[in-house]
Amino acid sequence: MSGGVGGVGGVSGVSPTSPTSPTSPTSLTAQFGSAILRTAVSCGDQIVWVARERAHDILAWLRDTPGQQYDYLTDLTAVDYRDPERPLEVVYQLRSLQLGHQLRVKIPLEKSEPLEVASVYDLWKGADWLEREVWDMFGVHFKGHPDLRRILMWETYAEGYPLRKDFPLRGHFSRAEQTRQALAANPEAHYSLEELSIAEAYDELPEDVKRRMAKGERGFVE
Amino acid sequence: MGLSEPQGPGAPSSAEIAGVSPNFITTKLDFLANWARSNSLWPMPFGTACCAIEFMATAASRFDISRFGMERMSFSPRQADVLICAGRLPFKLAPIIRRIWDQMPQPKWCISMGACASSGGIFDTYTMVQGIDTIVPVDVYVPGCPPRPEGLMYGIMLLQKKIKGETLADPTLRQERLVDDRGFFIPPETIDELSEPFGNSVHQTRSA
Numbered sequence: 001m002s003g004g005v006g007g008v009g010g011v012s013g014v015s016p017t018s019p020t021s022p023t024s025p026t027s028l029t030a031q032f033g034s035a036i037l038r039t040a041v042s043c044g045d046q047i048v049w050v051a052r053e054r055a056h057d058i059l060a061w062l063r064d065t066p067g068q069q070y071d072y073l074t075d076l077t078a079v080d081y082r083d084p085e086r087p088l089e090v091v092y093q094l095r096s097l098q099l100g101h102q103l104r105v106k107i108p109l110e111k112s113e114p115l116e117v118a119s120v121y122d123l124w125k126g127a128d129w130l131e132r133e134v135w136d137m138f139g140v141h142f143k144g145h146p147d148l149r150r151i152l153m154w155e156t157y158a159e160g161y162p163l164r165k166d167f168p169l170r171g172h173f174s175r176a177e178q179t180r181q182a183l184a185a186n187p188e189a190h191y192s193l194e195e196l197s198i199a200e201a202y203d204e205l206p207e208d209v210k211r212r213m214a215k216g217e218r219g220f221v222e
Numbered sequence: 223m224g225l226s227e228p229q230g231p232g233a234p235s236s237a238e239i240a241g242v243s244p245n246f247i248t249t250k251l252d253f254l255a256n257w258a259r260s261n262s263l264w265p266m267p268f269g270t271a272c273c274a275i276e277f278m279a280t281a282a283s284r285f286d287i288s289r290f291g292m293e294r295m296s297f298s299p300r301q302a303d304v305l306i307c308a309g310r311l312p313f314k315l316a317p318i319i320r321r322i323w324d325q326m327p328q329p330k331w332c333i334s335m336g337a338c339a340s341s342g343g344i345f346d347t348y349t350m351v352q353g354i355d356t357i358v359p360v361d362v363y364v365p366g367c368p369p370r371p372e373g374l375m376y377g378i379m380l381l382q383k384k385i386k387g388e389t390l391a392d393p394t395l396r397q398e399r400l401v402d403d404r405g406f407f408i409p410p411e412t413i414d415e416l417s418e419p420f421g422n423s424v425h426q427t428r429s430a
Contacts, residue, residue: 153349154314162348171348175417176410179356182316183405 032058037108047104055107056118062094062103063123070094070103073124076131078138080165090117090140109140119145137163154185244391252389259303259329260385261291263378266302266326268319271309273336273368280371290378299325304381305358308368310338311351320405323358328396331385333377334360337367342417352417359398359407 025039028048035054040047050058062070074093081088087108095102109115119142120127131142132151139161142148149155153162159172171178244252265287269277281287281295296302299322311319323332334354337343340363342352351357361384364377388395401409408416 159348167348169347170419174414175352175356176413178313179316179351179406179413180404180410182313182351183320183357185317187317187321 045104047106049106049108052107052117059120060123069096069098072097073126076127078134078140080138082165088115115139116141116143118143121145137161244389248391256386256388260382263292263303264294264296264301265292266296266299266305268305269308270311273308276368276371277308280374285371302326303330305332306335307339307354308335310343310345311354312349313351316351316357320357331361331381332358333362333364333381335364335374336369337365346419356408356413
């Protein structure tokens with residue numbers, strides 16, 4: 001993440017190391033007041049901590065306001081710090097393809113409270129799998145996500161959320177139990193038609209493909 | 223660590239072994255069948271990681287495993303003779319490789335290629351099968367990270383040697399014995415025992 005705000009893309013008039021961004025902390029604070037918890041500049045990147053309750057409004061404002069226009073969600077992830085007192089953070093890395101600047105937005109989530117934030121799937125469609133991955137690995141619930149399921153681990157995985165710091169490296173179950181569950185698993189369950197999004201297009205498929213799929217060759221249709 | 227003695231229904235009893243006697247016909251037939259089988263092993267490549275790159279190098283023209291009669295990569299398990307698991311196997315893929323193994327017709331063999339497939343390797347983590355022999359029975363383990371093509375070819379030659387020693391007078395030859403009805407080839411206690419942490423990973427216990 002070196003290079004700084006607006007460095008990539010060669011926008012004229014913006015120095016690669018300059019922290020100047022159209023999204024100055026003052027403009028955000030003027031707009032949202034106490035919902036902006038903290039701001040910082042790290043390695044030339046502007047970082048903004050925002051309150052969970054207003055996060056979706058702020059992100060929508062950042063996307064739609066002329067002069068901000070963060071039309072691209074580069075990444076959505078989460079960080080669990082080693083310090084158990086420190087809140088877990090959901091991180092949004094935003095970028096404006098038109099204006100060439102970027103911004104990092106973080107939502108701190110206290111571990112004593114339910115880990116829940118509003119989904120930004122309605123703002124950036126690319127958030128779909130990213131939010132599923134954060135749900136899978138950290139157990140953060142994204143309210144309003146259309147299809148919040150595990151994405152890397154299988155759906156019946158019962159050992160918890162692997163990237164949490166309190167998760168043991170080998171998992172909670174013994175190797176024998178893990179092997180037993182793997183042997184009892186149904187391989188077709190991982191690769192359902194739904195997963196491949198073909199089910200929606202089922203009616204337009206050629207006859208022979210329909211026939212094959214009805215037999216469950218590639219999975220099952222509910 | 224102290225491993226337990228191999229026992230249970232997996233091991234052939236001495237009465238089973240003593241009850242058969244090879245004769246002139248069976249030994250000549252064995253020779254012919256084994257010669258044919260060992261020189262026409264069609265591999266089912268199950269490449270999951272970097273070992274698959276070395277496997278591809280082994281299959282390509284410089285090393286060329288068609289010299290061993292492995293001309294045809296059989297991407298259908300129904301036409302395959304030897305399952306080559308090249309790379310680490312996550313628990314998510316374990317039921318799939320087991321399904322592939324079950325779909326392969328007898329006679330069939332399995333090569334575990336590389337450290338990760340054989341033992342989990344450096345991936346002593348929550349996702350990784352600690353040795354594919356907990357999922358499918360393995361004939362030859364090829365060490366290395368990844369093994370060079372020479373290593374895999376040595377493993378293939380060892381498998382050929384093993385096949386040439388088979389005899390149809392052995393009633394236990396093609397028997398796959400599960401230790402219980404849950405699909406285990408190895409007793410669960412042994413799996414736990416074998417996958418005890420060692421080396422640098424002893425500090426990463428379950429209670430951490």
